[in-house]
Amino acid sequence: MSLSENQENVQPLISVAICTHNRADRLIFALEGLVKQSLASQNFEVLIIDNVSQDNTKEIGDRYQEKYSNFRYIYEPALGLSTARNSALNQAKGKYIAYLDDDAIPCEEWLEAILDSLTTVEPSPVCVGGPIYGLWEIPKPDWIDRAMEDFFTVLDYGSKPKWFKTNKFPYGANMTYRKESLKSVGGFNEKLGRQGKKLLSQEELLLNLILEQQGGKFYYNPKASVQHWVPKERINPEWLLSRSYWQGRSDAIADRIIGKSITDQYQESLSNLLNLKRVIAQLWPQKKVRLTTRSRIWRSWGYFVEVWLNK
Numbered sequence: 001m002s003l004s005e006n007q008e009n010v011q012p013l014i015s016v017a018i019c020t021h022n023r024a025d026r027l028i029f030a031l032e033g034l035v036k037q038s039l040a041s042q043n044f045e046v047l048i049i050d051n052v053s054q055d056n057t058k059e060i061g062d063r064y065q066e067k068y069s070n071f072r073y074i075y076e077p078a079l080g081l082s083t084a085r086n087s088a089l090n091q092a093k094g095k096y097i098a099y100l101d102d103d104a105i106p107c108e109e110w111l112e113a114i115l116d117s118l119t120t121v122e123p124s125p126v127c128v129g130g131p132i133y134g135l136w137e138i139p140k141p142d143w144i145d146r147a148m149e150d151f152f153t154v155l156d157y158g159s160k161p162k163w164f165k166t167n168k169f170p171y172g173a174n175m176t177y178r179k180e181s182l183k184s185v186g187g188f189n190e191k192l193g194r195q196g197k198k199l200l201s202q203e204e205l206l207l208n209l210i211l212e213q214q215g216g217k218f219y220y221n222p223k224a225s226v227q228h229w230v231p232k233e234r235i236n237p238e239w240l241l242s243r244s245y246w247q248g249r250s251d252a253i254a255d256r257i258i259g260k261s262i263t264d265q266y267q268e269s270l271s272n273l274l275n276l277k278r279v280i281a282q283l284w285p286q287k288k289v290r291l292t293t294r295s296r297i298w299r300s301w302g303y304f305v306e307v308w309l310n311k
Contacts, residue, residue: 012045012070013095014111014176017088019049019081020102021196024057026229027102031064031071033226034100039111046071047091051084082193082203089179089187098176101153103229104132106174113223114176117161126216127177127208129170130224131156137232143288144235148295151243152230157220164218169208174226185210192253199246202254209258237291244295248302249310262307269307272300 016034020027027048034046048061050073061073076087089097096118100106110130117128132155134140144152153173157164164170185207192203208218233239255265278300281293 012043012093014039014044014098014115015088015092015094015096015179016044016046016098016100016111017049017085017092018046018100018102019051019076019084019088020053020057021051021079021081021084021194022053022055022057023102024053024055024060027057027060029105029229030100030102031060033105033107033110035068036108037106037111038109039115041068041070043115044070044111045093047088048073049084049088050075051081052077052079080190080193080195082188082190085193086187086190089182092179095179096176097179097182099172099174100226101173101228104173104226105135105229106226107223110224110226113221117219117221117224118176118178121161121219123217124178125219126181126211127170127175127218128221128224129155129164129175129218130221130226132171132173132226132228134230135227136230136235138235140230141235143237143291145288145292148240148292151240151247151295152234153228154230157222159222161222162220164220166212167209169205169212169218170220172204173228174224175204176224181211181216182207185214189257191257192250199243200250200253201247202250206254206257237294240291240295241298244298245302245305248299248304249306250302251299252303252306265307269300269304273297273304275300 018030048064048071050057050061064071065073074087074091076084085099098114114128117125132153134149134152134154153171155171188203189206192200192206194200252265278293278297282290284290
C-alpha cells in the first residue's frame with residue numbers, strides 16, 4: 001500500500017491543525033513536539049496548513065508528510081488565519097480538532113490529556129484548553145504584568161482542572177473543539193483573525209461566544225500545556241501598542257458583526273477615547289502604569305478608526 005493510500009485509510013480520533021505563515025524556523029519545534037506525543041500515532045493526524053508562506057515551509061511539510069503517515073501538508077492560497085483554520089476544519093478526519101500555533105510546543109501528554117477531558121468530563125465540553133506558558137526569547141521585562149501577558153498569548157489558570165468562567169475561553173495557541181460543533185456555527189469568521197501583517201483578532205472570542213450562547217461549556221486541563229514562543233521583536237512597547245491598536249480595530253469589527261448599532265459604536269468610541277484618567281496616567285512615574293494605560297488608549301484609538309474611518 002502506498003503512503004497516500006495509507007493516509008486516506010487513516011481514521012484518527014483527533015486532528016491537530018497547525019496554520020502557518022512564514023515561520024518555518026519555529027514550525028519544526030511544533031512538529032517535533034507532535035512526533036513525541038504519548039498518544040499512539042494512529043489515534044491522531046497532523047494537518048500542516050501552509051498559508052501562503054514564502055520560506056521553506058513546503059519543504060518541511062513535505063518532509064514530515066513523507067516520514068510520518070499521520071502528517072499531511074496542505075497549501076491554503078487565501079491569506080488569513082481564519083481562512084486557514086476553516087480549511088483545516090474542512091480537511092480534518094477526526095471527531096475533534098485541536099488548534100496549535102506554529103510557534104507553540106506541546107508537552108508530551110498534550111493530546112492524551114485533551115482526549116481525557118473530552119471523553120470523561122461531564123457535561124461534555126464543547127472545547128478544551130490548557131496552560132500556555134511564555135517561552136521568552138529574552139527575559140520578560142518588569143513592565144509586562146499578568147494582565148498584559150494576554151497580548152502575548154500567555155494563559156495560566158493554575159494546577160487544577162476546572163471549567164472556564166462565563167465569557168472566559170481558551171486561547172488560540174491551545175484549543176480543541178468538537179468538530180461538528182465548530183462546523184454547526186460555520187467555523188471562524190474570516191473578516192477577523194491575522195491577515196499577513198494586520199494583527200486582527202477576536203475571531204476566537206466571537207466563535208466562543210456563539211458556542212457558549214448555545215450551551216457549550218469550556219474546560220481547562222492543566223496537563224494539556226504548551227510553551228508559546230515570544231520573540232524579542234515583540235518584547236517592546238512599540239509592538240504592544242501596535243497590538244493594542246489592532247485589538248481595538250478587531251473589537252469594532254466584532255461589535256459590528258454581532259449587531260451593535262452604529263450609534264452605540266460611535267458613542268463607545270468617543271467615550272473610551274476621551275478617558276481623561278488614561279491621559280493623566282501618562283504622567284505617572286511608574287513605567288508599567290504608563291504603558292498599561294497607553295495600550296488602552298491605543299486600543300480605543302483603533303476602535304475609533306474602525307468605526308469612523310472604515311465603515
